[in-house]
Amino acid sequence: MSSATTEATTGTLPNAAEAKGTVVLDGVTKRYGQATAVDGVSLTVQPGEFISLLGPSGCGKTTTLRMIAGFEVPDAGDIRISGRSVQNIPPYRRDVNTVFQAYALFPHMSVAENVAYGLQQRRTPKAQLREQVVEALDLVQMRRFADRKPAQLSGGQQQRVALARALVNRPAVLLLDEPLGALDRQLREEMQLELKLLQSRVGITFVFVTHDQGEALSMSDRIAIMRDGRIEQLADADTIYARPASAYVAAFVGQQNFFRGRVAEGGAAVDSPHALVRGIRSELGEGQQGQAAVRPEFVEIAADVADGRSPADALDAVNSVRGTVIGVAHLGETMQYLVGLGDDQSLIVRRPTPEAPDLAVGDAVVCSWKAASVLLFASDDAASAGGYVAPPTL
Amino acid sequence: MPRFALAIPAWAWLAIFFVAPVAMVVWFSFGYKPGIFGTHANDVLSFDRYLEALSPTFFSTFLNTLWIGLAGTALCLLIGLPVAYWMAVKAPPSRRGLLIALVLVPFWTNFLVRTIGWQVILAPEGWLSTLLQDVGLIGGPLDILYTRSAVLIGVVYNYLPLMILPLFVAFDRVGTPVREASKDLGAGRWRTFLRVTLPLARPGVIAGVLLVFIPLMGDYITATVLGGAKGNMVGQLVASQFQAAQNWALGSAMAVMLILVIMVTVAVGALVVWLVMLPIRSRNRLVLGDAPAAATGGDRASEAARESEEVLS
Numbered sequence: 001m002s003s004a005t006t007e008a009t010t011g012t013l014p015n016a017a018e019a020k021g022t023v024v025l026d027g028v029t030k031r032y033g034q035a036t037a038v039d040g041v042s043l044t045v046q047p048g049e050f051i052s053l054l055g056p057s058g059c060g061k062t063t064t065l066r067m068i069a070g071f072e073v074p075d076a077g078d079i080r081i082s083g084r085s086v087q088n089i090p091p092y093r094r095d096v097n098t099v100f101q102a103y104a105l106f107p108h109m110s111v112a113e114n115v116a117y118g119l120q121q122r123r124t125p126k127a128q129l130r131e132q133v134v135e136a137l138d139l140v141q142m143r144r145f146a147d148r149k150p151a152q153l154s155g156g157q158q159q160r161v162a163l164a165r166a167l168v169n170r171p172a173v174l175l176l177d178e179p180l181g182a183l184d185r186q187l188r189e190e191m192q193l194e195l196k197l198l199q200s201r202v203g204i205t206f207v208f209v210t211h212d213q214g215e216a217l218s219m220s221d222r223i224a225i226m227r228d229g230r231i232e233q234l235a236d237a238d239t240i241y242a243r244p245a246s247a248y249v250a251a252f253v254g255q256q257n258f259f260r261g262r263v264a265e266g267g268a269a270v271d272s273p274h275a276l277v278r279g280i281r282s283e284l285g286e287g288q289q290g291q292a293a294v295r296p297e298f299v300e301i302a303a304d305v306a307d308g309r310s311p312a313d314a315l316d317a318v319n320s321v322r323g324t325v326i327g328v329a330h331l332g333e334t335m336q337y338l339v340g341l342g343d344d345q346s347l348i349v350r351r352p353t354p355e356a357p358d359l360a361v362g363d364a365v366v367c368s369w370k371a372a373s374v375l376l377f378a379s380d381d382a383a384s385a386g387g388y389v390a391p392p393t394l
Numbered sequence: 395m396p397r398f399a400l401a402i403p404a405w406a407w408l409a410i411f412f413v414a415p416v417a418m419v420v421w422f423s424f425g426y427k428p429g430i431f432g433t434h435a436n437d438v439l440s441f442d443r444y445l446e447a448l449s450p451t452f453f454s455t456f457l458n459t460l461w462i463g464l465a466g467t468a469l470c471l472l473i474g475l476p477v478a479y480w481m482a483v484k485a486p487p488s489r490r491g492l493l494i495a496l497v498l499v500p501f502w503t504n505f506l507v508r509t510i511g512w513q514v515i516l517a518p519e520g521w522l523s524t525l526l527q528d529v530g531l532i533g534g535p536l537d538i539l540y541t542r543s544a545v546l547i548g549v550v551y552n553y554l555p556l557m558i559l560p561l562f563v564a565f566d567r568v569g570t571p572v573r574e575a576s577k578d579l580g581a582g583r584w585r586t587f588l589r590v591t592l593p594l595a596r597p598g599v600i601a602g603v604l605l606v607f608i609p610l611m612g613d614y615i616t617a618t619v620l621g622g623a624k625g626n627m628v629g630q631l632v633a634s635q636f637q638a639a640q641n642w643a644l645g646s647a648m649a650v651m652l653i654l655v656i657m658v659t660v661a662v663g664a665l666v667v668w669l670v671m672l673p674i675r676s677r678n679r680l681v682l683g684d685a686p687a688a689a690t691g692g693d694r695a696s697e698a699a700r701e702s703e704e705v706l707s
Binding site: 070098102104105107137143166169 | 571574576579580590678
């Protein structure tokens with residue numbers, strides 16, 4: 001079915017090592033005038049893999065996707081799809097399909113006609129075309145709406161049609177450009193699950209662009225975190241969460257409390273004005289500027305006991321700070337406390353609701369966390385990451 | 395205050411300045427010219443003025459007008475489509491304001507002045523004639539002024555902006571995403587244009603065609619300046635009956651005939667386009683019908699029912 005597309009392609013011979021569905025970016029660069037949108041990105045996506053390009057707006061993720069689709073031409077580097085270079089191959093002859101951000105359904109065609117469009121371009125016989133359209137609509141549970149126009153559908157339904165319209169062509173690679181961005185939260189979470197299930201069922205390579213870290217973490221086999229046109233880290237969700245390669249990644253995925261100061265104890269701690277934060281020994285040099293990061297969910301919190309025998313002493317806690325609760329928020333599964341440590345420094349603490357202590361604003365507290373929960377980084381501009389700019393207000 | 399109250403001024407305006415004058419013209423057209431000094435009389439009503447308007451002398455002018463109207467509109471569409479498409483899709487967005495201005499600026503010049511300008515260009519001793527002779531494209535001096543071709547050139551020039559602007563707006567509103575989606579789904583440039591861009595720009599095409607065709611049919615300045623005796627249009631006839639001949643009855647009958655010709659032409663044109671599009675539409679059509687309650691796809695009977703339904707549609 002895709003043979004027509006691949007046969008039509010000219011250029012380099014297929015690379016035998018790269019099976020159908022492989023996407024290889026090799027030093028891909030795209031410039032717009034003075035600005036470099038994508039800066040030498042290299043990436044290999046395995047067949048059937050679900051990979052996410054994650055980053056704030058302007059990080060080059062959408063441009064990267066559009067270059068794979070063929071809507072933008074790289075200024076340097078090479079892109080190979082299923083082992084074949086796609087340089088000079090127009091979008092309509094590439095074995096990829098895209099689910100667009102705003103769906104881009106054809107408003108003058110019915111749902112069925114939208115889905116049939118790609119098959120019609122390949123002159124699929126009518127009986128077979130019907131069968132495949134019905135199958136694709138069943139896959140996204142939109143069979144009932146086959147004869148409606150897109151304008152008569154809700155956002156979630158349009159999204160499913162866009163998915164069916166792309167999947168019906170059985171492309172080697174499916175590109176998704178923030179396809180869930182326009183949906184409300186509940187629907188989005190539902191669609192995340194469905195999308196992941198669908199992907200494992202159809203076995204097509206998915207390249208998914210998003211700025212939503214939750215979306216990327218919950219669906220992807222691997223995540224490429226992008227920053228200023230480069231890939232900052234490429235790893236699975238566990239690695240990115242537990243061992244972020246940089247303070248930027250740490251701050252972008254989940255939340256972090258940052259303590260800045262001089263590196264102490266032979267590279268195993270950061271001496272910030274509010275606490276000496278100890279972590280696992282790092283390669284940082286003693287005395288240089290560094291930062292320690294700890295996630296809100298790794299911090300224990302308890303009311304401070306006046307006699308000085310605070311509960312923190314009972315823990316295996318090498319890190320503990322005293323502070324005052326300045327905000328409490330109920331987030332559903334977790335309780336979030338904002339603890340003031342004096343000056344402008346504050347600490348976010350999150351505890352599972354069933355075991356959350358009963359604290360109120362103004363209570364004196366002790367917060368503690370293990371050395372293993374601490375990440376140590378050289379001092380850089382982590383604050384420019386989307387995740388952490390100023391202490392959040394509750 | 396009832397809701398329609400706000401619409402009263404508009405209705406009053408239409409009634410006084412549109413309905414009433416047209417009704418008067420229709421009324422005059424059934425009368426006659428009473429002697430040399432009268433312009434119209436309605437004490438005896440007849441269709442005689444219409445028969446007069448359709449006599450061979452005037453009928454050829456009607457045919458001539460229709461020919462110029464159709465050819466002029468077709469040429470405007472043919473030239474306007476690629477220009478408007480280019481302006482809306484291909485031209486850099488920063489240049490758009492300039493391009494629209496370039497389309498509009500000639501339009502701000504007085505209609506008569508820019509038509510007379512063509513008299514200079516098309517004259518047998520004009521620079522265009524000299525140039526074409528020097529190049530060797532024509533043997534003798536350019537013999538086009540005061541012919542139907544000159545009128546055609548004039549109306550295409552005069553009415554082209556009225557075609558380009560609605561087309562530009564329509565192409566612009568189609569937007570990049572659906573065109574990219576079409577290419578993404580395997581359609582090349584032409585198929586994308588024919589199946590996505592053009593169908594979505596249809597309101598603009600209809601608006602452009604009507605905006606050019608209707609005023610063009612009633613135009614008499616272009617024909618007067620460039621047409622001479624060979625390039626007559628109905629507008630000139632009507633004007634001469636009202637002014638020179640002082641025969642308001644015949645002039646009115648001609649005006650009414652012109653309105654009828656325009657209406658019938660538009661209706662026939664719409665029908666022809668619809669008929670031509672019929673096979674294309676049915677080829678791209680895909681009606682699946684209602685799914686069976688349990689949408690399993692294994693229900694043969696309803697599958698067959700849908701097949702027959704498709705044959706009917």
